[in-house]
Amino acid sequence: MNRKIVHIEDYKKFVGMETVERVKEKAKLLQGLRVAHVNSTFYGGGVVEILSPLVLLMNSVGINTEWRVIQGSPDFFGVTKKMHNALQGGKINLGKRKKQIYEDVVYQNAIRNHLDHDIVVIHDPQPLPMINHYRKKGPWVWRCHVDLSHPNPVLWEYLKPFIEKYDAAVFSLKEYAKPLKIPQVFIMPAIDPFCIKNKRLTEREVKERLEHYEIPTHRPLVVQISRFDRWKDPLGVIRAFKIASKKIDATLVLLGNIAIDDPEGEKVYDSLLEARSEKIVIISREDTALVNALQSRAAVVLQKSIREGFGLTVAEAMWKGTAVIGGNVGGIRYQIEDGVNGFLVSSVKQASERIVQLVKDEKLRHSMGERARETVKKKFLIIHSLEKYLDFFNAFETNYKLNCSVLEDSYLEQSCSN
Amino acid sequence: MNRKIVHIEDYKKFVGMETVERVKEKAKLLQGLRVAHVNSTFYGGGVVEILSPLVLLMNSVGINTEWRVIQGSPDFFGVTKKMHNALQGGKINLGKRKKQIYEDVVYQNAIRNHLDHDIVVIHDPQPLPMINHYRKKGPWVWRCHVDLSHPNPVLWEYLKPFIEKYDAAVFSLKEYAKPLKIPQVFIMPAIDPFCIKNKRLTEREVKERLEHYEIPTHRPLVVQISRFDRWKDPLGVIRAFKIASKKIDATLVLLGNIAIDDPEGEKVYDSLLEARSEKIVIISREDTALVNALQSRAAVVLQKSIREGFGLTVAEAMWKGTAVIGGNVGGIRYQIEDGVNGFLVSSVKQASERIVQLVKDEKLRHSMGERARETVKKKFLIIHSLEKYLDFFNAFETNYKLNCSVLEDSYLEQSCSN
Numbered sequence: 001m002n003r004k005i006v007h008i009e010d011y012k013k014f015v016g017m018e019t020v021e022r023v024k025e026k027a028k029l030l031q032g033l034r035v036a037h038v039n040s041t042f043y044g045g046g047v048v049e050i051l052s053p054l055v056l057l058m059n060s061v062g063i064n065t066e067w068r069v070i071q072g073s074p075d076f077f078g079v080t081k082k083m084h085n086a087l088q089g090g091k092i093n094l095g096k097r098k099k100q101i102y103e104d105v106v107y108q109n110a111i112r113n114h115l116d117h118d119i120v121v122i123h124d125p126q127p128l129p130m131i132n133h134y135r136k137k138g139p140w141v142w143r144c145h146v147d148l149s150h151p152n153p154v155l156w157e158y159l160k161p162f163i164e165k166y167d168a169a170v171f172s173l174k175e176y177a178k179p180l181k182i183p184q185v186f187i188m189p190a191i192d193p194f195c196i197k198n199k200r201l202t203e204r205e206v207k208e209r210l211e212h213y214e215i216p217t218h219r220p221l222v223v224q225i226s227r228f229d230r231w232k233d234p235l236g237v238i239r240a241f242k243i244a245s246k247k248i249d250a251t252l253v254l255l256g257n258i259a260i261d262d263p264e265g266e267k268v269y270d271s272l273l274e275a276r277s278e279k280i281v282i283i284s285r286e287d288t289a290l291v292n293a294l295q296s297r298a299a300v301v302l303q304k305s306i307r308e309g310f311g312l313t314v315a316e317a318m319w320k321g322t323a324v325i326g327g328n329v330g331g332i333r334y335q336i337e338d339g340v341n342g343f344l345v346s347s348v349k350q351a352s353e354r355i356v357q358l359v360k361d362e363k364l365r366h367s368m369g370e371r372a373r374e375t376v377k378k379k380f381l382i383i384h385s386l387e388k389y390l391d392f393f394n395a396f397e398t399n400y401k402l403n404c405s406v407l408e409d410s411y412l413e414q415s416c417s418n
Numbered sequence: 419m420n421r422k423i424v425h426i427e428d429y430k431k432f433v434g435m436e437t438v439e440r441v442k443e444k445a446k447l448l449q450g451l452r453v454a455h456v457n458s459t460f461y462g463g464g465v466v467e468i469l470s471p472l473v474l475l476m477n478s479v480g481i482n483t484e485w486r487v488i489q490g491s492p493d494f495f496g497v498t499k500k501m502h503n504a505l506q507g508g509k510i511n512l513g514k515r516k517k518q519i520y521e522d523v524v525y526q527n528a529i530r531n532h533l534d535h536d537i538v539v540i541h542d543p544q545p546l547p548m549i550n551h552y553r554k555k556g557p558w559v560w561r562c563h564v565d566l567s568h569p570n571p572v573l574w575e576y577l578k579p580f581i582e583k584y585d586a587a588v589f590s591l592k593e594y595a596k597p598l599k600i601p602q603v604f605i606m607p608a609i610d611p612f613c614i615k616n617k618r619l620t621e622r623e624v625k626e627r628l629e630h631y632e633i634p635t636h637r638p639l640v641v642q643i644s645r646f647d648r649w650k651d652p653l654g655v656i657r658a659f660k661i662a663s664k665k666i667d668a669t670l671v672l673l674g675n676i677a678i679d680d681p682e683g684e685k686v687y688d689s690l691l692e693a694r695s696e697k698i699v700i701i702s703r704e705d706t707a708l709v710n711a712l713q714s715r716a717a718v719v720l721q722k723s724i725r726e727g728f729g730l731t732v733a734e735a736m737w738k739g740t741a742v743i744g745g746n747v748g749g750i751r752y753q754i755e756d757g758v759n760g761f762l763v764s765s766v767k768q769a770s771e772r773i774v775q776l777v778k779d780e781k782l783r784h785s786m787g788e789r790a791r792e793t794v795k796k797k798f799l800i801i802h803s804l805e806k807y808l809d810f811f812n813a814f815e816t817n818y819k820l821n822c823s824v825l826e827d828s829y830l831e832q833s834c835s836n
């Protein structure tokens with residue numbers, strides 16, 4: 001009956017015995033520790049993709065880890081969605097009513113969740129004010145997955161007093177560091193190699209998925225898988241592909257989806273449709289097996305973002321041994337080393353040149369793809385996130401109140417302004 | 419900031435000081451008790467409507483009550499939906515694969531939920547096998563909200579070993595009692611008088627909602643609010659209304675919705691549409707404020723079910739002081755005392771006669787409506803459910819292993835076959 005649970009030992013085949021043993025060793029000091037992760041949904045989105053395997057793996061190394069989800073009303077999620085966008089630089093009209101809804105719903109959830117754990121990790125802004133309603137038994141950590149390069153200043157000022165009640169904040173990239181009175185730690189996101197999106201598919205499974213969507217496979221595939229959002233520059237991808245097509249014979253597939261609450265996404269999608277042709281396939285669909293099949297089969301995967309949080313689709317494609325051309329922005333730069341395990345580009349022209357180069361040179365794309373897979377094996381699997389959390393928890397165990405000197409080792413970096 | 423949380427004291431205005439004090443007294447022995455409720459969703463359905471206020475109210479009387487939700491994959495919910503239908507008598511092809519999905523997903527949730535509470539209440543079949551994965555610290559209770567009059571025997575035999583690991587089972591009606599080796603307790607569902615569906619609306623709010631849906635109000639309203647499902651007999655309602663219309667001048671409103679996964683519901687809905695006319699309004703919509711407005715404004719509310727679990731829409735309408743004509747089946751018979759606070763009917767003819775009688779006799783429907791509201795005040799508010807849980811918990815506190823003699827008081831009834 002337990003067959004479907006991934007255990008730490010299952011990672012040996014990917015990262016080797018040594019890494020698994022090292023991670024287990026780090027967990028030894030934390031046996032029986034009670035940890036709670038709290039976020040706002042069980043379904044959809046990158047946070048769920050990380051928490052789902054991470055929580056099971058933490059239990060697998062002996063940490064009693066729970067995953068709690070808060071309940072929200074439609075107006076609560078209306079407010080937090082606006083907050084999410086504003087944290088990424090969007091506008092928000094932050095009136096008294098919005099704050100009231102936000103704080104009231106979180107308070108109700110605080111009543112329903114008795115968090116008396118040794119460590120509590122609160123994810124993203126939705127449950128942030130939970131901390132106001134507990135007497136802490138151990139450190140509380142705010143883990144924010146949002147791109148914080150340019151947060152809306154009014155919103156940030158409102159959230160800051162909540163954040164500063166925490167014992168530390170965890171962000172995905174050093175670039176998101178903020179002037180805060182608490183230590184800041186940086187843990188990059190990672191992928192689950194055992195889930196449907198990332199597990200090894202057979203040739204037959206790949207073929208079945210591509211045929212299901214009538215995707216032609218007699219020419220090399222050039223693929224971008226990304227939300228239909230102007231920051232992902234799907235129009236730029238089409239332009240680059242059209243230029244490249246003068247020199248190579250390939251098929252472009254754009255796979256994406258439109259967030260239900262994103263009217264702009266619909267416009268972007270519509271603007272692409274006239275480009276549809278025999279060689280340009282545009283699909284709006286949620287199908288993780290199709291994502292896997294496309295990333296596995298593609299000659300080249302693009303993630304030509306103009307602006308990007310982390311861009312975990314890059315690691316996903318790299319994991320399949322595929323050569324990736326990524327925009328030279330945000331977290332993509334932490335995944336791709338230009339010319340080594342992929343290419344970084346800053347313009348349509350550069351993208352088109354790299355497409356031509358990779359489609360023409362099978363040997364190059366295979367060697368880059370192999371190095372890409374090695375990069376993910378070393379840095380971007382869930383076990384690596386786990387290890388960073390363990391280092392972080394161990395730092396707390398030896399020193400409940402973190403200070404600026406605690407976390408300076410190779411796994412954790414931090415900034416601190418107090 | 420705490421303004422939106424309902425406290426036990428807020429019930430004084432409905433049930434009086436004495437009842438509130440009695441309930442608080444019963445909670446005194448349970449101060450600090452740690453209780454967890456576990457179900458499968460935060461959104462939609464009767465169980466959520468009960469748990470949402472009940473959990474807050476339990477905390478309000480000093481019981482540390484948590485609400486946990488399990489996470490399920492689409493195939494898991496596919497299986498449990500079939501189980502739900504089969505528990506109500508439907509068919510199920512219960513193969514090895516379905517059992518595996520069911521038990522694997524529950525096991526994953528067991529890992530993510532560290533249930534070490536004094537009392538654990540597991541709701542409905544979805545999280546039922548959780549009990550296999552814990553060393554119990556106190557009693558575990560299975561609280562089943564499903565109509566169990568005729569469960570599919572194959573499914574029942576599969577679930578029974580899980581059920582019998584519990585210390586007690588709670589069903590909504592005595593009629594659902596089963597030959598089980600554990601004690602069975604009966605707690606009827608109840609309504610939340612503070613939620614949007616049941617709180618007092620102003621005349622203006624009622625008018626606004628009805629106008630929004632262009633519901634004519636110049637004639638008396640005859641209303642049925644119920645899923646479009648043949649057991650709710652919407653066609654019978656239309657026939658009864660047409661017969662009644664020969665003697666009275668009224669408008670019929672059928673408000674319902676179709677469960678997304680219910681192809682039969684769509685057929686039922688379509689079969690009604692040809693009856694639409696100037697005097698017959700049929701709306702498929704989820705809008706709790708509209709439910710409230712219709713129940714508040716109606717001259718008569720029908721719940722002409724041919725088969726019914728509990729039929730909480732009856733209590734909802736009675737709470738608004740409206741006269742209700744209910745089918746003489748299931749839990750409706752516990753809510754309506756025929757001829758006193760409403761009418762029970764067993765045929766289209768009877769229903770049409772009662773419609774005519776009530777629409778013609780304003781005084782009768784007002785006096786019945788008043789008695790209806792009194793009934794709900796006495797028996798079907800969340801505080802009454804709370805009181806029954808408290809009696810139940812107190813019985814455990816004095817006697818962890820319940821036996822057949824423990825629960826025989828006026829609030830709890832039980833059967834036992836061991």
